[in-house]
Amino acid sequence: MTVRMDNVGIVVEDLAAAVEFFRELGLELEGQTVVEGEWAGRVTGLGYQRVEIAMMRTPDGHGRLELSRFLEPSVIADHRNAPVNALGYLRVMFAVDDIDETLGRLRKHGSELVSNEVVRYEDVYRLCYVRGPEGILIGLAQELS
Known part of the structure; x- marks a missing residue:
């Protein structure tokens, strides 16, 4: 299959x-x-x-x-301001080469870090969640290798 x-x-x-x-x-x-x-x-x-x-x-x-x-039909519900642990919440993760450069470009479109920092996961990734236009939540991951 x-x-x-x-x-x-x-x-x-x-x-x-x-x-x-x-x-x-x-x-x-x-x-x-x-x-x-x-x-x-x-x-x-x-x-x-x-x-x-x-x-x-x-x-x-x-x-x-x-x-x-x-x-x-008209939109009937709005989940844009729901916390990231809300049931059914959507987040899309993108792998990027340079997380700092990417954040700089996205800030021009009003994006903000969810936790005000980029977090390092061991020696594997730098990670963050970003809210874009309308509160869209995306994740960014930069592999450290």
């Missing part, structure tokens, strides 16, 4: 800001479209829906991130 992760999805309010944030991180915009209709709602269980989607791809081509802005 073969299983391959296709993408991780994040619902956002400001699609353009989210796209720019992830571009700054190093992802590439693969495509952008509007998905709508009753057929799409059968997949999600929402009925008729209209969603603007931007598909982002990691430079190595192995990972994708789907950013979605719901036009119909």
